[in-house]
Amino acid sequence: MDIEQVLGVSSDFVVRQGMQSLLSLFNDSCEGMMAVDADSRIVWISEKYLHTLGLSREDEALGKAVEEVIPTSRMREVVRTGRPIMLDIMVIKNQTLVVMRIPLKDKYGQTSGAIGFALYDRLQHLKPLVSKFSELQRQLSNTQKELARLRNSKYLISSFIGNSPNVASLKEKATKAARSSSSVLLLGETGSGKEMIAHGIHAASERASAPFICVNISAIPETLLEAEFFGVAPGAFTGADRKMRDGKFKLADGGTLFLDEIGDMPVQVQAKLLRVLQEQEVEPLGSNTIVKIDVRVIAATSRDLKELVNEGKFRSDLYYRLNVLQINLPPLRERMEDLTELCDHLLMEIATRTGEARREINEAAYRHLKAYQWPGNVRELKNALEQACALSDNLELTPSDFSGIFPALMLSEEDSIDLGSNSQSLAQAVATLERKMILECLNASRGNKALTARMLGISRANLYQKLTDLGLMS
Numbered sequence: 001m002d003i004e005q006v007l008g009v010s011s012d013f014v015v016r017q018g019m020q021s022l023l024s025l026f027n028d029s030c031e032g033m034m035a036v037d038a039d040s041r042i043v044w045i046s047e048k049y050l051h052t053l054g055l056s057r058e059d060e061a062l063g064k065a066v067e068e069v070i071p072t073s074r075m076r077e078v079v080r081t082g083r084p085i086m087l088d089i090m091v092i093k094n095q096t097l098v099v100m101r102i103p104l105k106d107k108y109g110q111t112s113g114a115i116g117f118a119l120y121d122r123l124q125h126l127k128p129l130v131s132k133f134s135e136l137q138r139q140l141s142n143t144q145k146e147l148a149r150l151r152n153s154k155y156l157i158s159s160f161i162g163n164s165p166n167v168a169s170l171k172e173k174a175t176k177a178a179r180s181s182s183s184v185l186l187l188g189e190t191g192s193g194k195e196m197i198a199h200g201i202h203a204a205s206e207r208a209s210a211p212f213i214c215v216n217i218s219a220i221p222e223t224l225l226e227a228e229f230f231g232v233a234p235g236a237f238t239g240a241d242r243k244m245r246d247g248k249f250k251l252a253d254g255g256t257l258f259l260d261e262i263g264d265m266p267v268q269v270q271a272k273l274l275r276v277l278q279e280q281e282v283e284p285l286g287s288n289t290i291v292k293i294d295v296r297v298i299a300a301t302s303r304d305l306k307e308l309v310n311e312g313k314f315r316s317d318l319y320y321r322l323n324v325l326q327i328n329l330p331p332l333r334e335r336m337e338d339l340t341e342l343c344d345h346l347l348m349e350i351a352t353r354t355g356e357a358r359r360e361i362n363e364a365a366y367r368h369l370k371a372y373q374w375p376g377n378v379r380e381l382k383n384a385l386e387q388a389c390a391l392s393d394n395l396e397l398t399p400s401d402f403s404g405i406f407p408a409l410m411l412s413e414e415d416s417i418d419l420g421s422n423s424q425s426l427a428q429a430v431a432t433l434e435r436k437m438i439l440e441c442l443n444a445s446r447g448n449k450a451l452t453a454r455m456l457g458i459s460r461a462n463l464y465q466k467l468t469d470l471g472l473m474s
């Protein structure tokens, strides 16, 4: 139904009336109004606005380019774009104004100027809104900080337990490495703490507040490695993956990328990785765009990388690129003077986690622990202690509490297990032997998992499963 029939007046008249009431309402309640023409020159300004601007006469403003009178004005933008700026904050001479700017259109729809309203001269009126916004922003920033803390480093260099000369020099090198941005290559047997030191270097570097992203190369199927590293452009593959997926390099931007088990990287991916490291840019799969990145790389392996280079299985140019700072992690058997401190720390950790009393280790048990070669290093020690604590009720752990871990023949006669009351089940004995053989082969092959699997006559997947079951892989 036509409004004219209802009200008995033309719709044109209602709109004009409405505009007028609105303008006089604004004029009464706001701090000032002004209008500019198509050249953004001031053609009209209210008394109040003159006053707000500290001007005494109209002719100090009329005919002037708007910026001459109000340097921070965005009226010209409204005239140029023809689009309103509904709410904005403008500062004039240390005064904060909440403003609204609307384009004026002629009957052909062309922008012929703009009208501006200074709504409030104080932000007081917006206080409830602003304080709600600040509260939400505070919560967001706290959550982001917490997330960053969880995502970033778990360890500091000082959390690396040990004071032996080997460890002291390791910590010194790690601290120096943290000060530079060059690539670091961490070499050491399985379980010797490479990942821990990588976290520590990141945490001590100037990138500490940026992400620390970890990629275990041996755990990712070869076909997915490139997508995982470099990301995937939207629609690169048909089906499920239509969205853009960032690669680990992009996720680590500004921070550190930890490439674990670098020795297991397929040769064709090595070439691409080298290019990324040299150029500091990635090209997501299926895209033609180059993304600039700033990533510090720390690589680690328990394999003999130099040997892999000699065998042609690892590119020598990539090896030299990664090997700018080399840090070798000493095996546990070469720093036995740290064993007591490590046990103290690990037993404390176990007690805190389980809520049970902290266990001690008696002297005889220590003798065994010290005589053992620890092919699985600190990880193996940690597991040995966890197993002993779980299986024994003794506050002081004795050699027999470790019988599940060390074969009976390792124990000297005085400490040997009482076969009558405490004998191992066949399954336990088999597990003990299996663990021992796996660790010895891993050590003999210097961490080469493919070779270890071959030595043991099992598949690589089977070896990974066994390592996981035995708690030898984190």
Ligand SMILES: Nc1ncnc2c1ncn2[C@@H]1O[C@H](COP(=O)(O)OP(=O)(O)OP(=O)(O)O)[C@@H](O)[C@H]1O
Pocket (backbone or CB within 6 Å): 159, 160, 161, 162, 188, 189, 190, 191, 192, 193, 194, 195, 196, 197, 260, 301, 302, 378, 379, 382, 472, 473, 474
């Ligand atoms: N010096 C140390 N102090 C305390 N805990 C340690 C130390 N070294 C290693 N650990 C612990 O031992 C376990 C194995 O360490 P980490 O994962 O860093 O070894 P890794 O060298 O990366 O082994 P892998 O080659 O098998 O990946 C972790 O639980 C870690 O916390």
Ligand SMILES: [Mg+2]
Pocket (backbone or CB within 6 Å): 194, 195, 260
């Ligand atoms: Mg590791």
